[in-house]
Amino acid sequence: MSISRGYRYKLAPLPEQEAVLWQFAGVCRLVYNLGLEQKATWGRRHRIGFGKQCLDLTQLRAEFDWVRAVYISCQQQALRDLDRAFQNFFAGRASFPRPRKRGVNDTFRFPGREIETRRLNGKWSAVRLPKIGWVKFRDTRPMRGALKNVTVSLDATGWYVSFAREIEHEAPAPCEAVIGIDRGVATTLALSTGETMTMPVSLARIEQAKRKAQRIVARRKRGSKRRKRAQGRVARLQARQARIRRDFHHRAALDVARRFGVAALEGLNTRGMTASARGTVTEPGRNVRQKAGLNRAILNAGWHQFATILSYKMEERGGQVVTVSARFTSQTCAACGVVDARSRESQARFRCVSCGHTDHADINAAINIERRWNTPLLDVEGLHQRPFEASTGRDFTVSENPRRSGRGRC
Known part of the structure; x- marks a missing residue:
């Protein structure tokens, strides 16, 4: 089978390259927002899709030099993201797409076939980005697999490059534990x-x-x-x-x-x-x-x-x-299965009021989770909290079973 993996590295652009990175991010964000406004206003009436918006992008690039200065594949990738966002919205998997903002969505993407990388020394490598040039990045681990796309993004600590790769992988036999x-x-x-x-x-x-x-x-x-x-x-x-x-x-x-x-x-x-x-x-x-x-x-x-x-x-x-199911895993005794809120003495201590079993509260809950994994019908074990007799309200001990009420119910 093939699996997708991402390799993220810190970029070290020159000052003039960093200015171009800002320009790429801004124009791609603008193209995304223009496409979103176009679809939200005219999309239902005119059935505007990815192909139609690519044609409109060609006209926009012909009118504005600063838009044409940014690599066209990055702008098309932004429109592809928008098209996928609308598909997720109509399928019920996501909410309606929102405009991208400066400082939050400073990112753009290249197709993998248009990118080259080379090793510089033991710690540094370089990636060639179209219309930007060779940009150094700190090479912290080797990459493998076929390159699919490359994403450049900005966060509070600087610019990063992410290589999305597809790796052929044969999964081993699963462990029984x-x-x-x-x-x-x-x-x-x-x-x-x-x-x-x-x-x-x-x-x-x-x-x-x-x-x-x-x-x-x-x-x-x-x-x-x-x-x-x-x-x-x-x-x-x-x-x-x-x-x-x-x-x-x-x-x-x-x-x-x-x-x-x-x-x-x-x-x-x-x-x-x-x-x-x-x-x-x-x-x-x-x-x-x-x-x-x-x-x-x-x-x-x-x-x-x-x-x-x-x-x-x-x-x-x-x-x-x-x-x-997460119901009562922290109140259930892993030894006898009795459910009682009083057993959880504190955040870290569990002591069963029925059998006296003592353990770390979170470890006791983890044991209950393990026991439920292959028993989907096992939702709540034992008796829940402090049981009482419905007719009189008389309290009784946790280990005692409720008597028959005489009216067809236990």
């Missing part, structure tokens, strides 16, 4: 084998520096150069956090993929879990600041990003990632 993984906040990843993985402590130090930098931004005058410099510092700290987080996820996912053939995760709705609790003017929310802090902690753990990285690494090695 199964692992359950619980994703948390205090403990980022807990495995059913008893192992735990936590985000590097450097993220917390960078978070403190970022908050201090954000307070400096708040004190700067809007539109001033000092405010712009302060905003750049915040953006660089955020980009550094993202790199550290992504590196942790890659290392953890690779370790799991090498040792296990099936990885079971909880089916979590991360977007819903991190929604704001602010509410409305008529119905304001409660504990808004506490919920905002929890949202930041969840997003800092990067649950969805880890699941995405783990999926393709498992597939590459013949394994698979499955999702199971």
Whole structure:
């Protein structure tokens, strides 16, 4: 089978080359936004597709020299992105396309057949970009496979080049070992084998520096150069956090993929879990600041990003990632199966009120996740929370079964 992989490197353009990169990004963003406006206004009536917009692009290039100065393939790739965005919208996979913005969507793409690379020395290589020339990049790892396209993008730390390559790969026989993984906040990843993985402590130090930098931004005058410099510092700290987080996820996912053939995760709705609790003017929310802090902690753990990285690494090695129901995994005893909220004594400690089983709370949840992976009908085990007799409300112990009510119900 063939798999797609991306290789991303840091560019080191000359000052005149960097000016051209800015020009390419700006014109491609303009072409995308013009095509979006054209489709949103006239697309339904005149059935405007990718081919028609390419013809209009030819006329636009004939009228404006600064548009013609940018390589046409990059502009066509922007229109191709727009066409794909509308296909996803009409298929129900995405929302309506939005205009691209400066500082957010500074990117453009070349077809792979028009790109060349060469090795300069042990640390540096160069890529030839049409109408830009040879641009050096820091070569940190070798590439393999057939080149499909090349994307140049900008973030807070500078310009980067990404090579999308298609690799012929034969997946090995899958391993029979199964692992359950619980994703948390205090403990980022807990495995059913008893192992735990936590985000590097450097993220917390960078978070403190970022908050201090954000307070400096708040004190700067809007539109001033000092405010712009302060905003750049915040953006660089955020980009550094993202790199550290992504590196942790890659290392953890690779370790799991090498040792296990099936990885079971909880089916979590991360977007819903991190929604704001602010509410409305008529119905304001409660504990808004506490919920905002929890949202930041969840997003800092990067649950969805880890699941995405783990999926393709498992597939590459013949394994698979499955999702199971997340209901009561943290309240279920992994030893006897009784569900009781009182068993979760604290964030890290689990002690079953029925059998006395004691374990780390996240590891106990990971064991429950592993047990559910091949039993789709197993949703909730045992008894949920504190059961009571419906007719009288009399409390009874967890290990006691409810008596027959005499009215056809148990």
